[in-house]
Amino acid sequence: xxxxxxxxxxxxxxxxxxxxxxxxxxxxxxxxxxxxxxxxxxxxxxxxxxxxxxxxxxxxxxxxxxxxxxxxxxxxxxxxxxxxxxxxxxxxxxxxxxxxxxxxxxxxxxxxxxxxxxxxxxxxxxxxxxxxxxxxxxxxxxxxxxxxxxxxxxxxxxxxxxxxxxxxxxxxxxxxxxxxxxxxxxxxxxxxxxxxxxxxxxxxxxxxxx
Numbered sequence: 001x002x003x004x005x006x007x008x009x010x011x012x013x014x015x016x017x018x019x020x021x022x023x024x025x026x027x028x029x030x031x032x033x034x035x036x037x038x039x040x041x042x043x044x045x046x047x048x049x050x051x052x053x054x055x056x057x058x059x060x061x062x063x064x065x066x067x068x069x070x071x072x073x074x075x076x077x078x079x080x081x082x083x084x085x086x087x088x089x090x091x092x093x094x095x096x097x098x099x100x101x102x103x104x105x106x107x108x109x110x111x112x113x114x115x116x117x118x119x120x121x122x123x124x125x126x127x128x129x130x131x132x133x134x135x136x137x138x139x140x141x142x143x144x145x146x147x148x149x150x151x152x153x154x155x156x157x158x159x160x161x162x163x164x165x166x167x168x169x170x171x172x173x174x175x176x177x178x179x180x181x182x183x184x185x186x187x188x189x190x191x192x193x194x195x196x197x198x199x200x201x202x203x204x205x206x207x208x209x210x
Contacts, residue, residue, distance in 0.1 A: 003150075003167075006203040010149065011172050013199050014179040022178040026052045030105040030130050031062040031097055034115075035090055037122050037129070043081040051077050062103050066094035089117025107131045120158065128174040136164045137177040141184030148188065150205030 001009075025036035025048060035055075039048045055076040059065040065073070073087040080086065093116045097105055105126070106112055112123040124135040136142075138157040142164075146152045152163035168176060187194045195207040 001203075007151065007167055010200050010203050011168070011176075013203075014176075014183070017199050018179045018182045020175055022175070024129060025049065027056070029062070031065070031094060031103075032056055033130050034093070034105050034112075034118070034122075034126050035065070037126050038090060038093070038117055039077060039080050039086055041082070041086075041122070047080050051079055062094050062097050066091065066098045086117065092116035093118065105130065107133065109135070120161075124161075125177065128177075132174070134170050134173045136161050136168065136173045138164070139177065139181065140190070141181045141188075142177055144190060145180045145184055145188050148193065148204060148206045149200065 025033060025040070025045075027033040027036055032052075036048055036052055039051065055073075058076060059068060059073070068091065070084075070087040070091045073091060074083055077083045077087060096115050097103060101111070105115075107127065107130075109123055109127060112118055112126060113120065118126075121137055121139055125137040127133040128135050128137065138146075138161045143157055143160050146160055146164055147154075151167045152160040154160040154163055164176070165173070183198070183200070184190075187198050188200075193207070195201050195204070198204070198207070201207045
């Protein structure tokens with residue numbers, strides 16, 4: 001079986017097992033989605049989901065968030081990891097969105113990366129979720145599992161991102177992240193890969209055999 005055939009089998013199984021669309025964060029506007037993704041770093045989706053309704057209920061516009069003291073934003077995100085630093089970044093980010101982009105988050109990667117507190121992973125994920133722009137988001141799960149599958153050998157997320165863009169068909173870029181997150185949380189964990197329970201074991205190059 002060729003590498004391309006293996007990749008096709010894996011992608012079909014991921015679609016079958018985890019679906020092709022994900023549950024998104026609560027939001028009504030692009031700046032809210034970006035805020036939610038920023039909050040999700042080193043935090044669980046549950047922690048973020050619980051904070052968002054009250055946060056966005058209080059700050060109902062990007063202008064309101066930009067003008068609020070960071071300490072006020074903190075009050076609504078205390079349940080989220082690193083909340084003090086995130087509050088500062090969210091305030092600064094919203095200030096930039098208002099002053100430099102007319103209140104709308106830009107749709108170009110290099111522009112999104114200029115926003116405070118926004119790294120490549122956050123920017124790529126935002127553009128995929130908000131505007132449907134194809135991009136491979138490499139978090140810890142995608143990094144680990146794509147290397148185990150034999151899809152990538154890169155030593156850092158950006159190298160793996162470039163490798164995956166060559167391996168994966170473009171229509172699958174936006175969903176590989178949430179599919180491998182689900183797999184990585186439940187089965188192919190960082191501590192131990194439960195290969196006997198993995199739906200991808202038949203096509204994995206580094207499966208562990210008990």
